[in-house]
Amino acid sequence: MTEAQPLYARVKDHILTQIRSGSWAPGARVPSENELVESFGISRMTANRALRELHAEGYVARVPGVGTFVKEPPARGSLMELRNIAEEIEARGHRHSSRIVARAEVTATPALTEDFEMKTPQRLFHIVIVHEENGVPVQIEDRYVNPFAAPRFMAQDFSATTPTAYLVAAVPVDELEHTVEAVMPEPAQQELLGISANEPCLALRRRSWSRGHVVTLATLTYPASRYALYSRYKTSARGTIAQ
Amino acid sequence: MTEAQPLYARVKDHILTQIRSGSWAPGARVPSENELVESFGISRMTANRALRELHAEGYVARVPGVGTFVKEPPARGSLMELRNIAEEIEARGHRHSSRIVARAEVTATPALTEDFEMKTPQRLFHIVIVHEENGVPVQIEDRYVNPFAAPRFMAQDFSATTPTAYLVAAVPVDELEHTVEAVMPEPAQQELLGISANEPCLALRRRSWSRGHVVTLATLTYPASRYALYSRYKTSARGTIAQ
């Protein structure tokens, strides 16, 4: 079950764990390559690769002749927060309801295998839910979940809790990816949303990571006439970012 | 002037140049590590590093036992940042061109007066530009600009500089608002983009503020088939996400 991990990945994991747990605060010194050589019993090139990749991924800063240090977490306001559609609807004073359309355990297709950054196809949870605002469908949530990240996902009662709400509470998210595009919905989707044949939809595709692994891939389809995505934020003052 | 570049960087540059110029089309085979060893006179570890980093950066796909191949470049715009479409297109190794469709000074309609947070209707600069990627239209930029914020806006040569580039340089932006929706374009827009009647578009509406005043309102219309908006970021909280 536990896949044999390359040595450099084990070193990266060890360091990331310390950073994420807070044991090593921003600015703290990360063991030098030679120290990692000693403690892990590896060669310096392997330690170098681990630290170099952590640098490329933005977790640490490296200063030649001095050392490697934990970086300040990025001070960006999240453009699109991980918001719960039920809360959004209720915040507008409307009534949220949902209907579960599909609920199954599937084997990842090649495309999904890549989306989840897996080497080989694995089992995935799959769920399709239609969210309604005052009884009118406003979103199709088509979601795949990594069972290793959220093993108890399928046991939830999604008429009481939305998948987003459960996942946010159950798994710490440390990276998000959003892709937005305009699509013409499939006939099946048109029927679920109760829209006419030529109405475009907004498709928001969201992947979230936790501890370096993809937790979930959600495709949220909104009928154009009933929804728009919105964000407003102040541009953070630059100058505090050490690099 | 020409900085001494590390060997692996030279190999990366060489490959990226071929990809960006189109000499190596998506799907084409990239020289194997051993071929790079021969042609560049380097060791395999150096060739491996070049290809490995290109893989991490998303430019190539690597298949063990088979080879390395040029990946399809994603046609994506940035959702979070105030990016310049010309730069985005050029970053993909494609050619950017633009065509000015309209250029006028107008009086704000009631709706625009509200958008610009003005009490009474004022004069506004208005410009419509079609941006093209390799000669294919990918964006209609329909922009209004507040003359008080950027009085010299209309004097710019927009065949050389995009409006975004000029405004970012000329006016410090300290607040941004984005609204994204799916729309069916007007017939005039269909013609400008050269798309069929039933192709949906992504409409990104962006307002930006400087010192409390609305500087510009831009409506960017992308044909669905040619563009998606993208963002990916690390969430700031590490280890402390309790909710």
Place this chain on the structure above:
DNA sequence: CGCAGTATACTGTATAGACAACCTTATACA
């Protein structure tokens, strides 16, 4: 005390060699 020179630690790059895992193709065999 101040300063120059030196030693040391750390990162950055590069090499040569080795072994494993994987895929494709050609070959030999039944």
Place this chain on the structure above:
DNA sequence: TGTATAAGGTTGTCTATACAGTATACTGCG
């Protein structure tokens, strides 16, 4: 003909070593 086997190419990882460049700490000299 169909199948098993072998060979060769490719990526993936790891080691041991080397040298260069940079920053810091120490040491001895003036």
